[in-house]
Amino acid sequence: MSIKLLGRCSIALILVVFIAGCGSSHNDRSGAGDECSWSRSSCLYEGAYETGERDYAEQEARRLNEAQSLRMRDW
Numbered sequence: 001m002s003i004k005l006l007g008r009c010s011i012a013l014i015l016v017v018f019i020a021g022c023g024s025s026h027n028d029r030s031g032a033g034d035e036c037s038w039s040r041s042s043c044l045y046e047g048a049y050e051t052g053e054r055d056y057a058e059q060e061a062r063r064l065n066e067a068q069s070l071r072m073r074d075w
Contacts, residue, residue, distance in 0.1 A: 036043040049057075
């Protein structure tokens with residue numbers, strides 16, 4: 001009976017480790033992904049842009065989109 005119990009526990013442990021590993025692989029490394037995934041509205045900024053900030057944000061968004069497109073092509 002103890003061998004059956006040991007087998008079940010080891011399968012359960014493997015399953016838990018696998019699920020934990022899968023969940024952590026999709027996290028955003030910047031740290032903002034956690035709070036934004038729970039409440040997108042908490043990450044939206046409603047105020048005015050500073051001089052040049054809007055252009056920088058659009059340029060950075062284009063750069064990040066291009067980098068992600070390249071990653072998706074390689075995948």
